[in-house]
Amino acid sequence: MFLMRILLQFPEGLKAGALEAARKLKRKGHEVVISASPCYGACDVAFSEAEAVGAEKIIHYGHAPFRLRVKPRIPVEYVEHRARVGCEPALKKALEDPDFRKCRRVALITTVQHIGQLAEMKRFLEKGGKKVVVGKHGPLAAYDGQVLGCDPGSAVSAEGKADCILYFGGGLFHPLGAALACKKRVIAADPFLRKAFWLDGERERYLKRRKGLLMAGVSARRFGILVSVKPGQLSLEPALRLKKRLEAAGKEAAVLVSDRIEPEALENFRSFDFYVDTACPRLALDDWGRFGKPVMALADAELPVSLLEKAKK
């Protein structure tokens, strides 16, 4: 007999520790099943797998609690992960940057992996002569100063009190999301690469691509609206509303639903000439090159759709 059957879920970077986590729970008297599916974020909670194996609880590792778009069918415990990497080398690089030197007030943002270092980062930057502002988090993040690719709220709420925004963490997805949501410039201090760089070029490239997408959207005839059923991504109602508007504007449109939106799985839908992404913003921001067709984020689709509507009148 066991106390409870629990499904464990890990992002790729933490799967190496899955067996050890399972052992610990087993020693406490639980039966453990480990999800082998990819897990991309806090939005991605494996309710279907848990139900299929009769789990009474899900332990979701690596991410902070998240406001899901569906009512949790099984209790979820989030076990956050903190990266073990020093913050000083990358922040030092930022402090050496000539443009950053001119910024007296800095809005500091990061991901949940580094949120425990926020106070240390703040102290270091203050020692370097900066006034540091930590913004109130948005609707999906759990901590002030924390950003998600789908929630740059901490950057947006702080930018009015700052001369620039400093993102601490790896990758381009989060700082680019902040750069697109804010008017102030964003500098990334990457502790893994130990360097600091401005996001201006990435932002410009995205805006240029978005202009091209606008033209493609206006001339497209058949739209595929991508909807993920992941519990933190599901946007069926906005997708259906968009479909209606496109049809009223004389276009053909279909809602394409899947757990994971994979460009390769869309290849044989040859009829569509334009995709709108209502799922994770990463698809339109990072993965667009894999689609072989134009793909635009739902928020950006408003402009081409309203142009189509005006043209129809």
Ligand code: SF4
């Ligand atoms: S929707 Fe995308 S950005 Fe938001 S939590 Fe999920 S994986 Fe992260």
